[in-house]
Amino acid sequence: MELEELRNEWQEMSKEIENQKILTDKLIIDMTQNKFNNKLKSISIPETIGTFVCFAIAILILINFSKLDTWYLQVSGLFSALFYIILPILSLKTIYGMKRIDISQGNYKDSLEIFAKNKMQFIKVQKWSYYLSFVLVIICLPVASKLIKGTDILLESAVWLWYLPFVFAFLYFFSKWVFKKYKGASNSAEELLKELDLT
Amino acid sequence: MQKQQEFINLIKENEGVIFKVTLVYTFNEEDQKDLYQEIVYQLWKSYDSFRGDAKISTWMYRIALNTAITNLKKEKRKGVRVPIDYSLVSKIDQIDTLMDDRIKLLYNHIKRLNTVEKGIVLLYLEGKSYDEIATISGFSETNVGTRLNRIKQKLKSQIKK
Numbered sequence A: 001m002e003l004e005e006l007r008n009e010w011q012e013m014s015k016e017i018e019n020q021k022i023l024t025d026k027l028i029i030d031m032t033q034n035k036f037n038n039k040l041k042s043i044s045i046p047e048t049i050g051t052f053v054c055f056a057i058a059i060l061i062l063i064n065f066s067k068l069d070t071w072y073l074q075v076s077g078l079f080s081a082l083f084y085i086i087l088p089i090l091s092l093k094t095i096y097g098m099k100r101i102d103i104s105q106g107n108y109k110d111s112l113e114i115f116a117k118n119k120m121q122f123i124k125v126q127k128w129s130y131y132l133s134f135v136l137v138i139i140c141l142p143v144a145s146k147l148i149k150g151t152d153i154l155l156e157s158a159v160w161l162w163y164l165p166f167v168f169a170f171l172y173f174f175s176k177w178v179f180k181k182y183k184g185a186s187n188s189a190e191e192l193l194k195e196l197d198l199t
Numbered sequence B: 001m002q003k004q005q006e007f008i009n010l011i012k013e014n015e016g017v018i019f020k021v022t023l024v025y026t027f028n029e030e031d032q033k034d035l036y037q038e039i040v041y042q043l044w045k046s047y048d049s050f051r052g053d054a055k056i057s058t059w060m061y062r063i064a065l066n067t068a069i070t071n072l073k074k075e076k077r078k079g080v081r082v083p084i085d086y087s088l089v090s091k092i093d094q095i096d097t098l099m100d101d102r103i104k105l106l107y108n109h110i111k112r113l114n115t116v117e118k119g120i121v122l123l124y125l126e127g128k129s130y131d132e133i134a135t136i137s138g139f140s141e142t143n144v145g146t147r148l149n150r151i152k153q154k155l156k157s158q159i160k161k
Helices: A003-019 A025-032 A045-063 A071-099 A108-149 A160-197 B002-013 B015-025 B029-045 B056-070 B086-098 B101-111 B115-125 B130-137 B141-160
Strands: none
Touching: A003 B015, A003 B101, A003 B115, A003 B141, A025 B002, A025 B029, A045 A071, A045 A108, A071 A108, A108 A160, A108 B056, A108 B115, A108 B130, A160 B115, B002 B015, B002 B029, B015 B029, B015 B056, B015 B101, B015 B115, B029 B056, B056 B115, B056 B130, B101 B115, B101 B141, B115 B130, B115 B141, B130 B141
16 A cells, blocks of 8 residues: 555545544543543652652761761761762652743754753653662661661671672663663664654 | 633534543543543633733633643543533433444544644544644644655554554
8 A cells, every 4th residue: 555545545534534523622621621630641750759858868877877887887977868869869850851941942952952962861861860879778787776776886786797798799780671671662762763763 | 601612602513522531531431521521621721821911722722731641540540430411422422322333443542642742633533724733732743744655654554453
């Protein structure tokens, strides 16, 4: 079937569709007033909840910072608090960036380009968040132990003997999983950008 | 009030256009309904930017296509849902019975094209000239022609399989 033939058939079908007038004034008004919630509009609920949890932990660490009485606990505490503040902000920023494309401005090509670039940025941030969260897993243990139990886990416990090998083994498999998880999405965004550059 | 009534009339006159865009960019009825609402909402939001300074169909296709692509891949996200009026559901059902098998097959093949190609072939099938497709899509007329040739080949080989 040639594309020209398909176009004729398409237009026949279009005439039939145009004759099916279903929308009512009320339905259109409701749509313009954004009365319907739908999943396209849903703000990233897990990310938003996660951000509040992270902020709460960061505040808890900073409020109790004086309890961290050695230089390594203080460094770990400071970095943990920074991670808990910066990583969720970066993540939310990229998510909102993807949603903030001005639909009324720009043509199809421009919007696709912005969308693909934002997506690449989002994937990059997500990947780094996963990797950095491993540093966090290691440094937050002594901080948590000091703040909750009042003990310096580095001096008073043999937990590192099993904790570190376990974390590094987990890191190995987890990194492979992260790489695989984002490879497909990253490739499709790259392909889209390449496709836009074709002349 | 007058602005709102003008907008309602505009949507009613072009409800089929929105419907066809949603059909090409979604893979199930739920997403299609969501996209339909979102397009109407975005059209209303940018209605002031349209008034008089562009051809109405150019503006409408641009907003509809931009909305469709910025919502790509969101189908995995779950959100709170309030059911839309049942009339839209029945429209989808009614139109489904209107389409003969060849058109259904064509839709399935178009859905398998990449995002850039989907937009261009949709505008072509809608009877837009190369010039109009170029204006809406942002590609040059020559580029639109080249892409349409590639799409033809692609559809042919897809249909043969």
